[in-house]
Amino acid sequence: MFSASWRAALTGALVAALATVPGLGVGTLWDNSETAYGEVAREILVTHDWVVMHHNGLPWYVQPPLYFWIAALIAKILGVSEFTLRLPSALATIAMAGAAGYVVARVATPRAGLLAATVLSTSLMQAVVGRLAIMDALLDLFVALAILCWFGALRTGERRLWYGGWIALALATLDKGLVAPAVTFLVIAPWLVWESRAGRRVAWPAPVAWLGGCALFLLLVVPWAVALLGAAGPIAFDRLVSHYTVGRYLGTIENQNGPVWYYVPVLILAVFPWFPFLVPAVLEGSRDARESSGSLARLALVWAVVPFIFFSLAQTKLPNYIALELSAFAILIGVWFDRVVDRADRRAALAWASIVPVTIVVLAFALSVFSRDNRTSAAFEQLSGALIALGSAMFLGSCLCFAFLLKQSTARLGPFALGAASVLVMAIIAVFGEPTVEHLKPIPHLAAVINAQVQPSDVVAIQNVAGGNALIFYTRRHVAVLGGPAPDDHPRHALCYAPRAFLVISRRWQHYPTYGRSRREIGASNDDVLYLYDGPECGRDGSAARPAPKQAWPFRAAGALAAR
Numbered sequence: 001m002f003s004a005s006w007r008a009a010l011t012g013a014l015v016a017a018l019a020t021v022p023g024l025g026v027g028t029l030w031d032n033s034e035t036a037y038g039e040v041a042r043e044i045l046v047t048h049d050w051v052v053m054h055h056n057g058l059p060w061y062v063q064p065p066l067y068f069w070i071a072a073l074i075a076k077i078l079g080v081s082e083f084t085l086r087l088p089s090a091l092a093t094i095a096m097a098g099a100a101g102y103v104v105a106r107v108a109t110p111r112a113g114l115l116a117a118t119v120l121s122t123s124l125m126q127a128v129v130g131r132l133a134i135m136d137a138l139l140d141l142f143v144a145l146a147i148l149c150w151f152g153a154l155r156t157g158e159r160r161l162w163y164g165g166w167i168a169l170a171l172a173t174l175d176k177g178l179v180a181p182a183v184t185f186l187v188i189a190p191w192l193v194w195e196s197r198a199g200r201r202v203a204w205p206a207p208v209a210w211l212g213g214c215a216l217f218l219l220l221v222v223p224w225a226v227a228l229l230g231a232a233g234p235i236a237f238d239r240l241v242s243h244y245t246v247g248r249y250l251g252t253i254e255n256q257n258g259p260v261w262y263y264v265p266v267l268i269l270a271v272f273p274w275f276p277f278l279v280p281a282v283l284e285g286s287r288d289a290r291e292s293s294g295s296l297a298r299l300a301l302v303w304a305v306v307p308f309i310f311f312s313l314a315q316t317k318l319p320n321y322i323a324l325e326l327s328a329f330a331i332l333i334g335v336w337f338d339r340v341v342d343r344a345d346r347r348a349a350l351a352w353a354s355i356v357p358v359t360i361v362v363l364a365f366a367l368s369v370f371s372r373d374n375r376t377s378a379a380f381e382q383l384s385g386a387l388i389a390l391g392s393a394m395f396l397g398s399c400l401c402f403a404f405l406l407k408q409s410t411a412r413l414g415p416f417a418l419g420a421a422s423v424l425v426m427a428i429i430a431v432f433g434e435p436t437v438e439h440l441k442p443i444p445h446l447a448a449v450i451n452a453q454v455q456p457s458d459v460v461a462i463q464n465v466a467g468g469n470a471l472i473f474y475t476r477r478h479v480a481v482l483g484g485p486a487p488d489d490h491p492r493h494a495l496c497y498a499p500r501a502f503l504v505i506s507r508r509w510q511h512y513p514t515y516g517r518s519r520r521e522i523g524a525s526n527d528d529v530l531y532l533y534d535g536p537e538c539g540r541d542g543s544a545a546r547p548a549p550k551q552a553w554p555f556r557a558a559g560a561l562a563a564r
Contacts, residue, residue, distance in 0.1 A: 004110035005102050012101030012117020013094045018423045019121050020090040020130035023430025025083025027437075028444040028474070034133040035469035037063075038085040041071035041133075042473070045080070051227045052236070057478045059232060061239035065224060066175040067135035082133070089137035093130030096141045097121045100327050103148045107296045108335050115415055116334025122422035125270035125319070126326050131430065135175050136320045142172035144327045146184045151299050154192065157203030166213035170220035177245050183307050183324055191302045199292045248316040258317040263308060266319045271329050273394060273418060276355035278329060280348060281336035288335075296331065303328035341411040350405055353414070356398035360391055389428050397421020442525030443467035443504070447474035449523035449530055450502050459498040463491065463505050465528050471504060491515075492538070501533040 002010065029035045036055065040063075043054040053060045053068055070088045078084045097117040105113025120126055129137050149165035152158060172180030195202055205213070228236050247253065268275045282304070288297035304325050311321045340349045397418050404414035438444075447470070450460060460475055462468050463482035472479045480494040482503075495501045496515050502522075505512060507529045518535035 005105040005113065008105035008110045008113035008117065009098040009102035011114055012121065013098035015118050015419065015423065016094040016097035016121035016130070017090075019127045019426045020093050022427050023434065024086050024090055024131060025081060026430055027082065027434035028441055029082055029085070029133055029470065031441070031443065031467045031470040034085070035473040037067065037135065038071070038080075038082075038133045039469060039473040041068045041075060041085060042080050042476075044068055044072040045076055051224065051231050056472050056481075059236075061232070061236045062244050063135060064174050064177050064240070066171060067138050070138070071133070085133035086131060089130050089132055089134065092137040092141040093121070093126060096126075096137075096144055096327065099141075099145055099148060100330060103152070104296070104331055104334060109338055111412070112335045112338035114334075115337045116330045118416065118419040119271075119274050119333045119337075120326055120330035122419045122426075123270060123274060123326055123330065124272040124422075125323050127422070127426045129320060129323050131426075134320070136323055139172055139176040139180060140323050140326070142168045142175060143180055143183055143324055146172060146180075147187050147299070147303065147327075150184075150188050151191070151295075153205070154188075154195075154202050155200075155295060157205075159205075159209065162205050162209055163213060163216060166216045167220065170217045173217075173221055174224065177240065179245065183310070186306050186310055187299070187303045190306055191299050194289070194298045194302065195295060198289075198294070198298065200295060249314045251315050253316045256316050256318055260312050262317045263312055263322050266322050267308075270319070270322050270326065271333075273356050273398060273422060274329075274333055276352045276359075277333050277336065277349075280340075280352055281329075281332040284336050284339070285332045296335070300328045300331040300335075304332065337415045341405070341414065344408065346405055346411060350402060353398070353402045353405055356418070357395050357402070360395045360398065389432065390425050393421050393424045393428065397424070439526070441467075441470070442528045443470035444474050445525045446504055446523050446528060446530045447471055450475050453522070453532070454502065455500065457499050459494050459501040461491070461494040461501060461503045463503065464509065465504055465506055467504070467528075495533050496538040498537075499534065503531045503533065504528055505531065 029038050040053050040055050040060055043057070044050060047054050050065070050069065050072075053063070053065055067088060071085050074087055075081075075084045097120050100120050101113040101117030103113070104116040129140065145168035146165045149161045149168060153161035153165060169181060169184055172184070192202060225237075244253065271278060282301070285297040285301055288294040289301055307325050308322070311317070314321075340346060343349075397420060400417035400421070401414040404410040404412075404417055443465075451474075454460065454475070454477070459480060460471065460477050461480040461482050462471050468479060468481045482491045482494055491503075491513070492515060495503065495517070503512075505528070507524070507527050512531075514533070515538040516536070517533045517538055519531050519533050521529055522532045523530035
């Protein structure tokens with residue numbers, strides 16, 4: 001039989017699976033990140049290069065390789081699809097719920113562990129990140145494992161946990177780079193100081209254990225780094241570390257900036273529908289932290305606050321950065337709920353629980369007014385069925401939570417009712433919501449038109465339209481992204497010197513030049529249009545010219561990325 005801790009872990013993992021796996025492959029990949037990362041994973045199978053990542057046929061030094069390795073291995077077995085590329089994130093989310101449930105069940109109570117895993121799995125951002133083909137779910141998992149392993153090792157002196165933390169940290173670093181050790185040590189170091197001041201004994205590892213842990217970390221990370229340095233040279237680390245890691249913190253990358261309070265509203269959405277309970281949970285955790293026995297509360301508070309401040313001070317901001325802290329919020333809320341359902345006086349809990357249904361009603365009214373005032377009624381009507389189902393499920397779950405909390409005999413069911421409603425909402429979004437919004441993704445439709453007509457010598461190009469990564473992924477070809485600073489980015493290079501050229505461009509560009517060639521519209525989706533250029537090739541002045549020699553075509557590598 002499983003122990004109570006393992007039962008909490010397995011049940012929590014099951015809840016996470018229900019929140020992430022159903023409908024995982026429904027809908028095309030979202031541009032920009034999903035299609036970019038999915039294409040990098042796919043090109044591993046095309047280039048057979050597991051050291052230097054590639055995108056659009058060119059070396060790509062934006063992120064480390066772990067997610068792409070895992071996604072490529074799964075795709076090699078099951079084929080490249082939306083499901084296989086999203087599966088690593090779903091599996092990481094499931095494992096993360098299990099880990100949180102196990103640790104909290106051992107340190108607090110089995111019910112607190114199950115509640116923490118349920119809160120984590122059904123928080124909006126956790127479920128969304130677990131459904132996307134991005135590396136963040138793996139990062140969140142391995143950072144959480146490193147923190148939780150070291151939390152156990154430094155409390156009990158257990159060596160397996162100590163070395164397990166170093167392995168998890170190495171995997172997190174291979175997944176997202178230096179942000180992994182930065183966040184991990186930003187949590188562990190202040191927690192250790194607080195533990196010592198609270199009078200708790202810290203089981204410091206012996207020097208040989210420190211050396212062994214560091215050696216294990218380097219053994220896992222360094223081989224790929226050395227191989228990358230040998231294959232690509234210093235430019236790879238200049239881009240990966242200086243530009244996309246340090247530069248992302250000290251400067252703004254791709255206009256992804258925001259004010260210092262950027263993550264306050266993000267946090268409210270990230271932990272929905274549990275955000276009303278975060279306030280009393282933090283207050284109770286603060287009281288626990290003042291006690292000598294409050295190690296878990298101290299860890300959760302440090303984990304929740306310090307990275308929040310760290311990312312708030314960064315110049316580049318993205319909502320998913322806050323997902324690194326969701327385990328901490330879930331631990332605080334889970335422990336709070338575990339206690340409050342047994343209390344005779346639950347008036348405070350009922351007051352906080354009433355906020356959820358009220359918020360849903362206010363949001364429904366705001367959406368209706370926004371749709372009417374901004375003349376988006378047609379689009380709103382297309383989504384109205386899914387929105388009504390979502391709102392109804394969440395409203396019913398929040399009302400059941402409130403009703404269960406009213407009576408002592410049913411109070412323990414309250415948070416699980418809200419969790420079940422959240423799982424139902426995720427299923428509605430995946431199965432019914434995703435197909436409804438497919439029309440908002442015009443590029444996959446245009447890519448299907450190209451795939452039906454394209455020949456190996458043709459050029460595929462895109463200009464002034466969002467969706468270049470989606471066009472690359474769904475055509476399985478090199479795509480010329482026109483209008484950039486490089487000379488070869490000029491439209492003439494793509495549209496003049498190939499037998500035929502497919503161009504995706506906004507319909508607003510009605511007078512786009514033909515360069516003397518024949519051009520006809522062969523597809524359209526939303527405001528984007530697909531043109532086919534053919535006929536005699538053109539000279540530099542746009543006049544007709546003799547066909548250029550094949551080696552002069554700057555994009556003749558188009559067929560190199562065809563799916564095998």
